[in-house]
Amino acid sequence: MDAAATRPPNDELAALAREARWRIVETVAASKAGHIGGPLSATDLLIALYFAQLAIDPADPQREDRDRFILSKGHSAIGLYAVLALRGYFPVEELATFDHGDSRLQGHPDMLLTPGIDASTGSLGQGLSAGAGMALGAKRLGRDFHTWVMVGDGELEEGMVWETVLSAPRFGLDNLTLIIDLNGLQQYGWPAGDADRFDRSEPVGHVDLERVFTGFGWNALTIDGHDFDAILGAFDRVTADRGVSGRPTVIIARTAKGRGISFTEGTYRWHNGVATEEQLETARTELLGATGAGR
Template identity: 55%
Template sequence: MTLSTEELTKKATQARRQIIETVHYAGAGHVGGPMSAIDLLIYLYFKEMNIDPSNPRGEDRDRFVLSKGHSAIGLYSVLALRGFMPVEELKTFDALNSRLQAHPDMNTLPGLDMSTGSLGQGISAAVGIALGAKLQKKYFRTYCIIGDGESQEGQVWEAADIAPKYKLDNLVVILDYNKLQQFGWNAEEGNRKIPVNEPQTRWEAFGWNVITIDGHNFNEIEAAFKLAKEVKGKPTIIIANTVKGKGVSFMENEFLWHSRVPTDEELHDALTELSVEG
């Protein structure tokens, strides 16, 4: 699709409103992580990936894996806006027998390429998908969003180690680097430590092409994905500097909003802010 930066920004605001409304309605769900990743998801589904909502299992479609599966409501919001399902279905989030469970289930919802939720495992699936494409001489690309908190899992680094060996230049991983996981660790003077330090140096050491951007700037996001397509012989990781809870001032950079449900008053205040921004 061809969308302007202004149009992408409006879509992102819509998605953020849907996240907050849905979590409030369901009485459960994550807020902070989905809000930090939403600009990346919007760009992927509305501009970057070769996908067709009318043919969600198309053989030559690009693949996407949300490794940080607890941010599923962010993905569902974007899928609904993109036409993979009715927006009204978001009200069934986390309900019994709903297609929209707290973590993505590829067996129930069209448009999902991997069931995720066990942190650290999604990137391994993405590596496998990209390798499968190479072996079958397919030309689709595979994208995967990982969290910085989940990057403490050893399986992430096992996947990081193997991808360059097979020269998976059809794989792009995006690190949602919001620097704030669910609780963090206690540190001197009550400060919370960043989950992953110096990610650029680490990923370069594993042999990846590394691009660092502002994960809320659509111009930088677009430039990064264009650069990734030009790289041959190695996978790319885009380190997207983001803000947890992005879009609502009282949620931003506040770890308590990792999975807190907004009150009626907080919902009103959040939607008011987002309507101004949109």
């Protein structure tokens, strides 16, 4: 089925993103552990994937012909869990168990525990290799699913990523798409320079990533990772190239770490953190309105 023909309108996607962001900050505060900045920067991309692009069925998470998604930056798991819950993979109420010892929702994704998780991640740099393997397997077996992988910009410092960047075009993996959450901050980093967007130097902020990936044989698109028109337009380009170009695609999504909440956005110290009651009230108001009502 054509994903574009069944997509929700952008205002509905935006409302889902606001709710997902609220679930992220609320859940981490309740569990008193977890990451904030990276999940918030990726939320719009994840909402667009799960509600407007992926060929998936929450009632049948292991369906053989489903599209695959790998969150290589596994420390942002709570962002993926919030979206999976809203999509119907498990009850939203289960988010309250996040990072508990007996929970299906651990601090990093576990494909043996959680419905909707296609690869266990957490050791940074490994997700793209796993995704390339899935895409290659689909090619060899004549299967029609597409594999999507999300990495963080700090994660691009891992050499294993670049081994796969080099090899994927050789196998003609136009059924593989890499999304880079280019949020401009990592947990620790150099002091910011004049050309940096936020309060620490961007991990790859001074590299022409589009030119680099194109040079390695990829299709490369740079977008605003918080603009649903831009995100969905990039997804449409991926669909059009699949089975035609013989090249994997990278979507370089410029985002803001901690997006959507005034006290977390663009601040490296909110890579992780637990919101106070006062901060939670601020987040609730900014995301859901003064009444705290959801979508």
